[in-house]
Amino acid sequence: MNKPLSKFLKATGGILCGVTADGAFCAKGRYQGLRRRLLVILLLIGILPLSVMASLSFIQYRTLLREETSINARLSAESARQTIEAYLQKLTTAIQIISDAYTFEDLANQGKLDKVFAKLNQDFFGVVDLSAIGPDGIQQAYSGPFNLVGKNYLSSEWYTRTLAKKMYISEVFMGYRHVPHFVIAVSKMMPEGQGHWVLRASIDTEKLDRFLAAIYSEVVTDVFLVNRNGELQNSSRHYGKVNDRFPLPDIPPMRSILLAEKTGKKSVLHAFGHVEHTPWIVVLELQGYADKPAWIASNHQGLWLFFVCTTLVVIIAFRVARHVAMTVRSADDERNVVLAHTEHTNKLASIGRLAAGVAHEINNPLAIINEKAGLMKDLLENMDEFVYKEKFLSQLTSLQGAVDRSRTITHRLLGFARRMDVKFEPVQINDVINDVLGFLAKEASYHNIEITQDLQADLPLVRSDRGQLQQIFLNIINNAIDAVGKDGDVKIISFLLNANHLQVDIVDNGPGMPPEVLENIFEPFFTTKNSKESQGTGLGLSITYGLVKKLGGEIFVDSTVGRGSTFTLIFPIIASAPGGALQ
Amino acid sequence: MNKTRVMIVDDEIEFAQPLSERLTLRNFETQTAVCAEDAMTLLRANWQPDVVVLDLRMPGLDGLDALSLFKKFDPAMEVIIVSGHGSTAVGIEGMRRGLFDYLMKPVEIDELVERIKAAAEKRGLALRQ
Numbered sequence: 001m002n003k004p005l006s007k008f009l010k011a012t013g014g015i016l017c018g019v020t021a022d023g024a025f026c027a028k029g030r031y032q033g034l035r036r037r038l039l040v041i042l043l044l045i046g047i048l049p050l051s052v053m054a055s056l057s058f059i060q061y062r063t064l065l066r067e068e069t070s071i072n073a074r075l076s077a078e079s080a081r082q083t084i085e086a087y088l089q090k091l092t093t094a095i096q097i098i099s100d101a102y103t104f105e106d107l108a109n110q111g112k113l114d115k116v117f118a119k120l121n122q123d124f125f126g127v128v129d130l131s132a133i134g135p136d137g138i139q140q141a142y143s144g145p146f147n148l149v150g151k152n153y154l155s156s157e158w159y160t161r162t163l164a165k166k167m168y169i170s171e172v173f174m175g176y177r178h179v180p181h182f183v184i185a186v187s188k189m190m191p192e193g194q195g196h197w198v199l200r201a202s203i204d205t206e207k208l209d210r211f212l213a214a215i216y217s218e219v220v221t222d223v224f225l226v227n228r229n230g231e232l233q234n235s236s237r238h239y240g241k242v243n244d245r246f247p248l249p250d251i252p253p254m255r256s257i258l259l260a261e262k263t264g265k266k267s268v269l270h271a272f273g274h275v276e277h278t279p280w281i282v283v284l285e286l287q288g289y290a291d292k293p294a295w296i297a298s299n300h301q302g303l304w305l306f307f308v309c310t311t312l313v314v315i316i317a318f319r320v321a322r323h324v325a326m327t328v329r330s331a332d333d334e335r336n337v338v339l340a341h342t343e344h345t346n347k348l349a350s351i352g353r354l355a356a357g358v359a360h361e362i363n364n365p366l367a368i369i370n371e372k373a374g375l376m377k378d379l380l381e382n383m384d385e386f387v388y389k390e391k392f393l394s395q396l397t398s399l400q401g402a403v404d405r406s407r408t409i410t411h412r413l414l415g416f417a418r419r420m421d422v423k424f425e426p427v428q429i430n431d432v433i434n435d436v437l438g439f440l441a442k443e444a445s446y447h448n449i450e451i452t453q454d455l456q457a458d459l460p461l462v463r464s465d466r467g468q469l470q471q472i473f474l475n476i477i478n479n480a481i482d483a484v485g486k487d488g489d490v491k492i493i494s495f496l497l498n499a500n501h502l503q504v505d506i507v508d509n510g511p512g513m514p515p516e517v518l519e520n521i522f523e524p525f526f527t528t529k530n531s532k533e534s535q536g537t538g539l540g541l542s543i544t545y546g547l548v549k550k551l552g553g554e555i556f557v558d559s560t561v562g563r564g565s566t567f568t569l570i571f572p573i574i575a576s577a578p579g580g581a582l583q
Numbered sequence: 584m585n586k587t588r589v590m591i592v593d594d595e596i597e598f599a600q601p602l603s604e605r606l607t608l609r610n611f612e613t614q615t616a617v618c619a620e621d622a623m624t625l626l627r628a629n630w631q632p633d634v635v636v637l638d639l640r641m642p643g644l645d646g647l648d649a650l651s652l653f654k655k656f657d658p659a660m661e662v663i664i665v666s667g668h669g670s671t672a673v674g675i676e677g678m679r680r681g682l683f684d685y686l687m688k689p690v691e692i693d694e695l696v697e698r699i700k701a702a703a704e705k706r707g708l709a710l711r712q
Contacts, residue, residue: 363667364595367688371601374692378608407689414687 035325039317046313054306061298065289069269072219074257077271077284080215080223084275084282087211088169091124092184092277095201096167099186104197107132108140117143126207128181133159135195144202146177153198162187162198169278172205172225172233172242180205180242182233205234205242215284219292221268222285225275233280248272252281267291359410366406373399426461427469429502429571433492436473440481447486451477456495459502460573468547475544476506476567483510483565501570509564518559586612587703590632592622592649593665594641598688602636605692611699618642619649626656634683634702636695639666639673647676654681659709661702665690 098107098116107113117130129144137154153159162168162185170183185200212223212234225233230248232240239246252258252272260270267288272281289295377396380389437451444451480490490508497503513521522545548555552572559565589611593599596617603613614630616622618641626632635653639646650662664677667688674685683702686695 360668363688364598367665367667367690368595368597368601370689371598371605375601375605378605382608403689407687411687 031325031329034328035321038321038324042317042320043314046317047310050306050309050313054302058299058302062289062295065292065295069219069286069289069292070259073259073269073271073284073286076215076217076220076223076286077257077273077282080212080282080284081273081275083211083215084208084225084280085277087207088184088275088278091127091201091203092167092169092186094120094124095184095199096186099188099199104132104134104140104188104190107199108134110141110143113141113143120201126203126210128179128202128204130199130201133198133200135190135197148176151176158183158185158200159198162200163196167277171227171231171279175202180234208234212282219287220284221287222283224283225280226283227279228281236283238285246283248281248283261288263288263290355413359413362406362410366403366410370400370403370407373403425463425466427464427466428459428461429469429494429504430455430457430459432466432469433473433494433504436470436477437492440474440477443478444481444490447481447484449481449484449486450489452489452491454491454493456502459494459496462502462571462573464551464571468551472544472547472551472569473504473506475541476569479541480506480508480510480565480567484508485510497570500573502573504569504571506567506569507564508566512561512563512565513557513559514561518557521557522555586610587634587699588612588614588630588632589634589636589699590614590616590622590625590630591636592616592619592641593636593638594618595638606696606699609692609696619644619652622649623652623656626653631657632660633706634699635660635662636699637662637664639664639668647673647680650677650680650682659706661706663695663698663702665695 098120102112102116107116113130113132117127120130121127129142129146129148131142131144131148132140133153134140137152137156137159139149139151139153142148158168158170158173161170167186168184170185172180172182174180181202181204183200183202185198187196187198189196208225212225215223222237222239224236224239224246226246226248227233228248228251230246232242232244232246235241236244236246249260249270250258250272252274254274254276256273258272260272262268262270267290269286269288271284271286274281373396377393377400380393380396383389433453433455437453441451477490477492484490488509490506493505493507495503522541545555548569554568554570556568557565558568589606591599591603591606591613593602593615594617596615599615599617603615606613614625614632616625620643622635637646637649637653641649644652646664646666650664653660653662658681661683662681663683664673664685665688666685669685669687674682677685683705684698686698
């Protein structure tokens with residue numbers, strides 16, 4: 001885990017919260033908020049269009065089904081009405097033809113009437129009887145299953161209406177027979193204007209039932225006739241028998257079909273149509289769209305599809321929101337780490353620049369001291385002996401010695417800040433190592449670390465950059481001292497590897513490094529110095545690696561946990577040119 | 584044999600003056616100037632140095648520009664920069680403009696004398712050719 005984040009977790013006890021006690025925002029709350037907002041947005045983006053589409057499809061399909069059901073209802077109702085009207089038209093016409101073809105006297109003859117009835121019954125199923133009624137309202141002849149001769153219909157409604165309308169189809173009534181039936185009656189004027197006689201046929205409602213039964217289908221669940229008061233004129237499957245009451249919502253206009261939808265446990269559609277020249281209204285009951293299998297199946301499929309899609313959207317939204325929040329968090333963490341490292345590096349760079357600046361500024365007064373002391377010494381040396389001459393010379397030599405020491409310090413500072421004179425020159429590696437050790441010796445002694453050297457005396461010079469070599473050895477030996485910590489050893493060995501290369505080993509007996517650390521040891525910003533006392537930039541070894549490569553060298557590391565580490569540096573020996581000047 | 588002429592160009596009189604005297608004691612003929620313009624006055628007055636010891640930071644022209652000016656005036660003139668300030672880039676740029684050497688203050692008088700002699704020798708060779 002990177003250092004700032006681990007420090008942060010440590011500071012918060014490993015628990016990340018929303019807002020800290022002092023009101024500061026902390027990581028988890030921020031990313032949870034982001035995750036929640038993303039989740040809501042993704043859910044809205046996913047589910048809202050899905051819901052709108054599902055609703056539109058639902059409404060559109062319902063409208064289509066409704067229209068289809070309404071059209072079917074109108075067609076079926078129209079068909080039923082026309083069937084009944086056609087039957088009644090034929091029967092009425094037959095009765096009118098009989099009344100035209102025969103006189104009252106003819107039909108008052110029982111024998112004649114029986115013949116006519118037999119013929120009529122043969123042509124028209126359902127005609128129960130046929131009777132001739134005189135102008136006095138008394139039935140003169142009757143052909144049928146009952147003996148109704150002599151019955152007086154003068155006060156009967158159908159009789160009155162027949163006389164008034166010339167032709168009349170009655171509502172269904174029970175009559176003398178107590179059997180539900182209706183009558184078709186026509187009135188004709190008697191010769192010489194002696195009132196009107198009436199020819200009447202009775203038809204059982206069973207005939208109507210048969211006609212209407214043909215209209216039943218999968219969608220037409222009931223069909224029956226009612227009068228204007230809603231009284232049933234024949235049997236209904238769902239609303240009872242003749243004369244039972246049906247809740248008629250409205251009287252349909254002539255020649256048109258009225259529709260009424262009824263919703264409840266069951267969805268039904270009623271179609272009403274007036275049967276012309278009769279007091280009847282044909283009523284069809286159709287299965288409502290809501291109970292249609294296609295609608296139910298469509299709803300089930302739609303609901304399942306919606307449920308599955310919604311579930312998928314929710315799962316995807318959760319995963320995407322989580323992934324994005326984690327990615328953002330990871331990116332932020334990385335950025336924070338880089339920023340922290342950059343800040344740390346900048347601080348170091350600032351310190352380096354400051355040190356270099358100070359060193360430069362000190363160089364000038366040092367030069368003045370040096371020259372003035374030198375001049376004094378020169379003058380004194382040319383003077384005759386006097387009592388304090390040796391003492392003065394000794395003091396001036398000490399002064400120049402102090403200037404030399406100061407110069408060494410400022411030049412080292414500049415060298416380590418990499419701002420001093422940098423040039424390729426013949427370099428004795430052992431001298432560079434000694435320079436660096438001179439700088440680190442006190443640091444090592446404070447920690448009771450013994451630094452030993454095993455440097456091959458006759459190493460050839462290498463043509464290299466002294467300043468950068470100093471920085472390479474400073475970084476590695478400093479790392480070794482840090483790794484040992486306290487009470488340990490650091491050994492530096494130099495030797496001629498072959499005719500073209502020399503090798504320097506820096507060996508420590510610190511804790512060593514596991515393989516996973518070794519793999520990343522030269523990566524930028526990788527550091528194992530996470531303690532409060534020893535904070536690393538993670539750049540030291542990375543820079544060292546780059547410098548070694550730049551100088552044409554190689555760097556390797558070998559380490560065993562519990563035994564220590566060995567850094568091996570190999571530098572090429574290149575024929576050195578005389579002189580140290582830049583060329 | 585003629586003495587080697589050294590001109591010290593440094594705005595720090597406290598540094599230039601004792602250095603001048605020390606070089607005189609070492610058998611050099613010296614002059615000091617506090618800036619490039621001052622040095623050019625001496626040059627135009629026909630005081631031709633063999634070697635110029637030049638500071639980098641000065642009022643008016645800086646050391647590198649002064650170097651260019653001197654080299655333009657006398658291409659065989661050798662210049663050694665002695666400065667408390669400096670960097671690799673300055674050294675490389677100086678070399679590009681014909682700088683003989685570059686030393687950091689404070690400088691050992693013996694080291695400086697060696698470099699002046701080497702520079703004078705180089706100038707002598709150049710003039711002979």
